[in-house]
Amino acid sequence: MMQFKNQSSPPQKVFLSLKNVSKKYIQRNSESNTVLENINIQILDGEIVTILGKSGCGKSTLLNLIAGFENSFGGEILLNGKPVKDISPERIMMFQESALFPWLTAFQNVDFALKMAKVPKNQREKQAKHYLKIVGLSDYSNSYIHQLSGGMKQRVSLARALSLNPKILLMDEPFAALDITIKKTLYKELLNLHKKTRKTILFVTHNINEAVLLGDRVIVMSPRIYGIKKEYPIDIPKDQRDDDLSIKNIINQITADLYDNA
Amino acid sequence: METQIKSNSKKVSLSNKIVNKIINKDTLSLVIFISVFLAVWQLVYMSEVLPKLSLPSPIAVGQTITELVLDFTLVKGTAFTLWRLFLGFLISLALGLIIGLLMIKFQQFGKTMSSFAVGLQSFPSIAWIPFAILLIGFNDSGILFVVVMSCVFSVMLSTYTGLRNVPPIYIRAARNMGAKGFTLFRYVLIPAATPTLIMGMRQAWSFAWHALIGAEMLITTLVGLGYILSVGREFSNMSQIIATMIVIFTIGLIFDRVVFIKIEEKIRDRWGLDQQKID
Numbered sequence: 001m002m003q004f005k006n007q008s009s010p011p012q013k014v015f016l017s018l019k020n021v022s023k024k025y026i027q028r029n030s031e032s033n034t035v036l037e038n039i040n041i042q043i044l045d046g047e048i049v050t051i052l053g054k055s056g057c058g059k060s061t062l063l064n065l066i067a068g069f070e071n072s073f074g075g076e077i078l079l080n081g082k083p084v085k086d087i088s089p090e091r092i093m094m095f096q097e098s099a100l101f102p103w104l105t106a107f108q109n110v111d112f113a114l115k116m117a118k119v120p121k122n123q124r125e126k127q128a129k130h131y132l133k134i135v136g137l138s139d140y141s142n143s144y145i146h147q148l149s150g151g152m153k154q155r156v157s158l159a160r161a162l163s164l165n166p167k168i169l170l171m172d173e174p175f176a177a178l179d180i181t182i183k184k185t186l187y188k189e190l191l192n193l194h195k196k197t198r199k200t201i202l203f204v205t206h207n208i209n210e211a212v213l214l215g216d217r218v219i220v221m222s223p224r225i226y227g228i229k230k231e232y233p234i235d236i237p238k239d240q241r242d243d244d245l246s247i248k249n250i251i252n253q254i255t256a257d258l259y260d261n262a
Numbered sequence: 263m264e265t266q267i268k269s270n271s272k273k274v275s276l277s278n279k280i281v282n283k284i285i286n287k288d289t290l291s292l293v294i295f296i297s298v299f300l301a302v303w304q305l306v307y308m309s310e311v312l313p314k315l316s317l318p319s320p321i322a323v324g325q326t327i328t329e330l331v332l333d334f335t336l337v338k339g340t341a342f343t344l345w346r347l348f349l350g351f352l353i354s355l356a357l358g359l360i361i362g363l364l365m366i367k368f369q370q371f372g373k374t375m376s377s378f379a380v381g382l383q384s385f386p387s388i389a390w391i392p393f394a395i396l397l398i399g400f401n402d403s404g405i406l407f408v409v410v411m412s413c414v415f416s417v418m419l420s421t422y423t424g425l426r427n428v429p430p431i432y433i434r435a436a437r438n439m440g441a442k443g444f445t446l447f448r449y450v451l452i453p454a455a456t457p458t459l460i461m462g463m464r465q466a467w468s469f470a471w472h473a474l475i476g477a478e479m480l481i482t483t484l485v486g487l488g489y490i491l492s493v494g495r496e497f498s499n500m501s502q503i504i505a506t507m508i509v510i511f512t513i514g515l516i517f518d519r520v521v522f523i524k525i526e527e528k529i530r531d532r533w534g535l536d537q538q539k540i541d
Contacts, residue, residue, distance in 0.1 A: 069434065089440045099435035102533045103453040112449065116439040146534025164439060 015045040015080060015200050016066070016168060022074035022226075023061055035061050037226035039075070041219065043168075046198040050215030052205060054258065057223040059204045063170050066202065067093045079167065089117060092166035096173040098153035100145045106132060106156045107141035113160045131159040134193065151182040155189070162193070168200045175210065187213055191238050208254055213241055218250075220257055230257055318501045326501035327508065335490060336509060342485040343474065344513070346402065350409030351470050355463070357410065358417025365422045376422055379415040387412035387473035391480045405477040405486075412473035413466035420462020424455030457529055464522040471514055 021039040024032040035058040043049050053059045065073050068087040077084040079091065100109050110128040119127060132141050135155040145153060154174050161169055175183045191214065194201060205211050211218045215234060222229040232250060234241075241247050300320050306312065307319045318326075330336040365372030390408045398404040428451055436450040452459075478488020487506055494502035529535075 067438065069438075087437050089438065091438075093435075093438050095431060095435070097431065099431045101432060101450070101453070103456065103529075113439050115449075116436075116441050116445070144532055144534060160439075 013045055014042045015047070016043040016202070017041070017078045018062075018066075018075065019078070020075035021062070021065065021077060023058070023065060023070070024074075034226050036065075036073075039227050041228070043200060043202065046200055047216045048194060048201040048203060048214055049217050049219060050203045050205060050211035051219045051221060052208060052211040052254065052258070053221035054206060054223060057221040058226060059206075059221050060172055062221075063093065063172050063202065063204050066168075067091050067170050069093075089164045090167045091170055092161045092164055092168075093170045093172060094154070094157050094161050094174045096176050098145065098150075098157055100153060100156055100160070102145045105142050105144055106137060106148065106152075106159075109145070109156055110160050110163050113163045117164050127163060131163040132156070134162070134196075135159045135189065149182075150178050151186060154178070154186065158190070158193070162197065162199075166199070168202060171201060171203045173205050176205070176207070183210070190214065208251055208258065212247060212251055212254065213238070218254065220254060222258075315498070316500060318504065323501050323504045323508070327505040330490075330502065330505055336487075336506070339485060339487045339490045339506075340509060340513070343478065343487040346405055346409065346478075346486065347470060347474050350406050350474065351413065351467060353406065354410045354414040354417050354466060354470065358414045358462075358466070359421050361414075362418045362421025362425070365418070366425050372422060376419060379419050379422075382411075383415040383419060385412075387469065388476045388480075390473075391477060394477070395481060400481050400483065402483060404481045405474065405483065408477040408481070409470050409473050413470040416462050416466035416469055420458050420465075421455070424458030424462070425451055427458065428454040457526075457533060457535065460522070460526055460529060464518070464526070467517065467522065468514070471517075475510060 018039050018041040021036060022034070023036040024034050026032050039062065041049070051059045051062065061070075064070050066077055066084060068084055068091065071086065084091070100106075101112065104112060107128055110131050111124050114124045114127055129138070129141065132138055135158050137152060137155055137159065140148060140152060145156070148156065157174065175186055178186070187210070190201075193199075203211075203214055212232075212234060218232040218234060220229045220232070221227065232254060234247075234250060236244050236247060303320050307314070307317055327336070361375070365375050387408060390411050394404045394407045394411075398407055432450055432454050433446070436446055441450060475488040475491070478486040479492045480488075482489060482492070487510055490506045491503055494500070494506060
C-alpha cells in the first residue's frame with residue numbers, strides 16, 4: 001500500500017486484512033466455478049473503501065465472506081488481527097433491498113437490534129430513539145416499514161446497523177434502488193455520520209460516481225481476472241468532490257478501466 | 263420526500279374511513295339481504311307450493327328458536343358444540359404446530375409428510391366417522407378425533423410452508439445481529455410466517471366446524487347442535503331443523519367475520535399487504 005506513505009496524516013493501523021482470498025462454488029456437475037482468486041486488500045481503521053465492479057465480478061461474494069455468511073473459502077480474512085469466523089454483529093451488513101422486519105415499526109426494528117446486542121431494557125428506548133434521530137427519522141419511529149419510502153427504509157437500516165455499534169459496516173449496494181436526488185442526500189448523510197463515528201466502511205457498488213464520491217479509495221474489480229484490477233486512492237476532500245475537476249479525471253480513468261475488457 | 267409520506271399516511275387514514283363506510287354498507291346490505299330472504303320465504307310459505315309441514319313459516323321457526331332457547335336445548339347444544347369445537351381446534355393447533363416444526367427440522371420427513379398432508383387435507387371429514395366409531399366409539403373422543411383429523415393438516419401445512427417461505431434476507435439480517443436458536447425462531451421466523459399461519463388457522467377452523475356438525479349428527483352423544491338436527495329429522499320437526507341451521511350459520515358467520523377477518527386485517531394492514539396489491 002505504497003500510496004499511504006505519502007499521506008500527511010499519521011500512519012493508521014490495518015483494520016481489516018484480506019490475504020489471498022479465493023472462493024469457488026462447486027456446481028451440480030461437480031465442476032468448480034471460480035468467483036474470486038487471490039484477493040489482497042488492506043483496510044485501515046476509519047477508512048471508507050468502495051469496491052466497484054460490474055455484476056458478476058464477485059464483489060458481493062467478497063462482502064458475504066467478510067460478513068461470515070459463507071465459511072468455506074481460501075486464504076485468510078483478519079479483523080484486528082483475528083481471523084474472521086462465522087457471522088458476527090462486529091461486521092454488520094446493509095443490503096440493497098431493505099432487510100427490515102415488516103411486522104415491526106421503525107422504532108421496534110432498531111429496538112430489536114439493541115435487544116440482540118443485549119442492551120438492558122431500560123436503556124433501549126433512549127438508544128433506539130437516538131439512532132433514529134441521527135438518521136433524521138424521529139417523526140417516523142412508529143411507522144411500519146411499508147409506510148416508509150425507499151430512502152427512509154435504508155435510513156432505518158442504517159440506524160439499525162449503527163445501533164449495534166459494529167466494528168465495520170459492510171454495505172452491499174444499499175442505495176442502488178433509489179433515485180438520484182435521494183441518493184445524493186443519503187451520500188451526504190452517510191459521510192456526516194462517518195465523520196462523527198469514524199466507522200470503517202466497506203461499500204460495494206456498480207455506480208462509478210457513488211464509488212468515487214464516497215471512498216477514500218476505490219478498488220476496481222473485474223470478472224475476467226476474478227479479482228482486483230486496480231486501486232485508486234482519492235485524496236480530494238470529500239466535501240469538495242462534487243465539482244472538482246480532478247474528480248472528473250478519475251471518473252474517466254475508472255470508466256475506461258471498467259469497460260476495457262483486457 | 264417527507265411530504266410524500268405524509269400524503270401517503272393521509273391516504274391511509276382516508277382509505278380507513280372508506281373501509282369503515284364499506285363495513286357499514288356491508289352491514290346494511292346484509293340486513294336488506296336477510297329481509298328479502300325472509301320475505302321470499304314467507305311468500306313461498308303462503309303460496310302453499312310446499313306442504314306446510316315441510317316448510318314452516320319464518321314466524322313458526324322464530325317461535326321454535328325462542329322455545330328451544332328458553333328450554334335450554336339450544337343453549338346447552340351450542341355450549342357443548344362450541345366446547346368441542348374449541349377443544350378440537352386447540353388440539354389440532356398444538357399437534358399441527360408441533361408436527362409442522364418437526365417437518366422443518368427433519369427435511370426428508372417434511373417432504374414426505376407434506377405430500378401425505380395435502381392428500382389428507384382434502385379427505386372428506388365425514389369419511390372418518392365410521393373409522394372413528396369403530397376405533398373409539400359413540401362418545402366425545404370419537405367426535406374430537408374426527409374434528410382433529412379434518413383440520414390438523416391445514417395447521418401442519420401452513421406451519422410448514424409459512425416457515426419455509428420466510429425470506430432468507432430476514433434470517434440473514436437477524437443472524438447478523440446476533441439472533442440464533444430460539445430467539446431467531448421466536449422473534450423472526452414466527453412473526454415472518456404469521457400471515458400464512460393465520461390463513462391456515464382460518465381454514466382449519468372452518469374445516470373443524472364442518473366436521474364437527476357432521477360428527478355430532480352421526481356419532482350420537484345426546485348433546486350438541488348436530489344432535490339437535492338429527493333429532494329434528496327423526497321427529498320430522500322441520501322448525502327445529504331450520505332453527506338449528508340458523509344457529510349454526512350464525513356461529514360460523516360470527517367467528518369468520520369477527521374473529522378471523524379482524525386478525526387477518528390487522529396483520530395485512532401492519533405488513534402493508536393490501537397496499538401492495540393496490541399499487
